[in-house]
Amino acid sequence: MRLTHTKILTSVSLPFSRFGTHDTLNFLQESFAIMKKEMKRPPIRLGILGGGQLGRMSALAAANLGIKTTIYAPEENSPAFDVTQNHIIADYGDKKALKKFAESVDVVSYEFENIPLETVRYLEKFTQVLPRPALLEVSQHRLKEKQFLNDLGIPTARWAAIMEPQDMNEFHTDHKLYESILKTVRFGYDGKGQARLSKTDDCKRIWKKFKQDIMIAEEVIDFKHEISVIIARDIFGKTAIYDPSRNIHTDHILDVSIVPSGLSEAVLKKARNYTQKIADAVDLVGVLAVEFFVTKDDKVLANEIAPRTHNSGHWTIDACTVSQFENHVRCVCGLPVGSAKRHSNAIMKNLIGDAIYSTDQYLNSRDFVVHNYGKSDAKPGRKMGHVTQIFPLSPLSPKLKSR
Ligand code: AIR
Numbered sequence: 219m220r221l222t223h224t225k226i227l228t229s230v231s232l233p234f235s236r237f238g239t240h241d242t243l244n245f246l247q248e249s250f251a252i253m254k255k256e257m258k259r260p261p262i263r264l265g266i267l268g269g270g271q272l273g274r275m276s277a278l279a280a281a282n283l284g285i286k287t288t289i290y291a292p293e294e295n296s297p298a299f300d301v302t303q304n305h306i307i308a309d310y311g312d313k314k315a316l317k318k319f320a321e322s323v324d325v326v327s328y329e330f331e332n333i334p335l336e337t338v339r340y341l342e343k344f345t346q347v348l349p350r351p352a353l354l355e356v357s358q359h360r361l362k363e364k365q366f367l368n369d370l371g372i373p374t375a376r377w378a379a380i381m382e383p384q385d386m387n388e389f390h391t392d393h394k395l396y397e398s399i400l401k402t403v404r405f406g407y408d409g410k411g412q413a414r415l416s417k418t419d420d421c422k423r424i425w426k427k428f429k430q431d432i433m434i435a436e437e438v439i440d441f442k443h444e445i446s447v448i449i450a451r452d453i454f455g456k457t458a459i460y461d462p463s464r465n466i467h468t469d470h471i472l473d474v475s476i477v478p479s480g481l482s483e484a485v486l487k488k489a490r491n492y493t494q495k496i497a498d499a500v501d502l503v504g505v506l507a508v509e510f511f512v513t514k515d516d517k518v519l520a521n522e523i524a525p526r527t528h529n530s531g532h533w534t535i536d537a538c539t540v541s542q543f544e545n546h547v548r549c550v551c552g553l554p555v556g557s558a559k560r561h562s563n564a565i566m567k568n569l570i571g572d573a574i575y576s577t578d579q580y581l582n583s584r585d586f587v588v589h590n591y592g593k594s595d596a597k598p599g600r601k602m603g604h605v606t607q608i609f610p611l612s613p614l615s616p617k618l619k620s621r
Contacts, residue, residue, distance in 0.1 A: 269296025
């Protein structure tokens with residue numbers, strides 16, 4: 219029997235286990251060995267839900283590996299359509315279109331964690347979706363996310379579920395807090411869906427404004443730094459971890475990511491270990507990003523997890539042997555994870571809104587790489603592109619001489 223990539227990926231459903239499963243890994247390794255023996259691996263067809271910049275950069279990386287990508291997105295003119303031959307424009311609830319999509323690819327991934335869970339679960343009837351939806355579900359719900367992290371022994375800001383205004387007062391009193399942040403449990407990113415409140419604020423008024431059944435209150439962390447760690451894990455359980463970047467946000471939107479971060483090795487080790495722990499606990503296949511706060515006394519607190527490529531990892535395209543996008547594609551397509559080694563120091567700056575129209579300064583300079591996502595509508599606050607300044611780590615010292 220000719221074992222195709224699809225059969226290998228869909229014939230096993232890896233459990234969402236805390237310890238990983240050696241049996242499953244053995245099975246996958248054996249299947250992969252059979253596939254290798256045949257030496258006739260067909261071009262892999264990757265499907266991506268979401269057509270923004272993350273899908274676009276993943277599709278570009280896939281193309282380099284000879285992998286053909288189909289993008290599924292509801293928006294016409296999605297930036298990822300520019301770089302792929304195939305795309306489907308349909309709603310995330312359109313079952314007919316979803317089935318057609320799933321049947322046209324070998325594996326599906328997603329580039330946006332607010333993809334409806336029902337969409338992903340439906341696709342799973344026809345094909346494998348990676349990273350597995352169990353982790354997506356956790357990352358879509360702030361309460362589940364915090365509980366999941368704490369259950370793994372990973373510290374976070376103190377938090378509480380809020381079901382009525384009185385809960386906010388109790389949260390402040392119980393933890394002797396003067397201030398906290400009230401957040402919606404779903405669909406909040408780049409500062410959306412949250413409000414800062416102090417002990418003296420009118421909780422009833424704030425509660426009414428959000429019109430939610432349940433929210434989360436989090437302690438305000440007086441952090442010294444924000445960092446993030448990106449890990450890629452393949453079907454064999456092998457991982458590659460990128461150097462943590464130090465991230466600076468402006469108006470709640472990532473502005474700049476810097477590597478090396480300049481933080482102590484002890485701090486970075488903690489962040490890397492926590493990230494590894496999460497990846498192994500969920501038997502991750504693909505890329506996962508974890509954002510952390512670092513406090514004045516060097517505590518490392520997990521803030522958010524995203525089972526996808528991440529804005530704070532865009533520097534890896536120009537400063538690493540294998541970028542986060544290529545590694546994501548490799549892992550979900552059943553290929554071995556590549557090196558996360560950094561060959562250059564780097565600073566990545568997001569080009570937000572109108573900033574996309576002022577790239578000549580970078581194009582005229584030698585150490586900058588400009589990435590324009592090709593979005594037509596430069597709304598304020600919208601991520602339109604990014605620029606990476608590269609500082610190569612060492613000069614070339616060739617051992618090979620020309621004759
Ligand atoms: N994205 C996903 N999560 C956070 C971010 N920034 C990326 C994805 C998504 C795109 O942002 O690539 O498709 C949406 O960008 P916009 O500008 O259309 O809102």
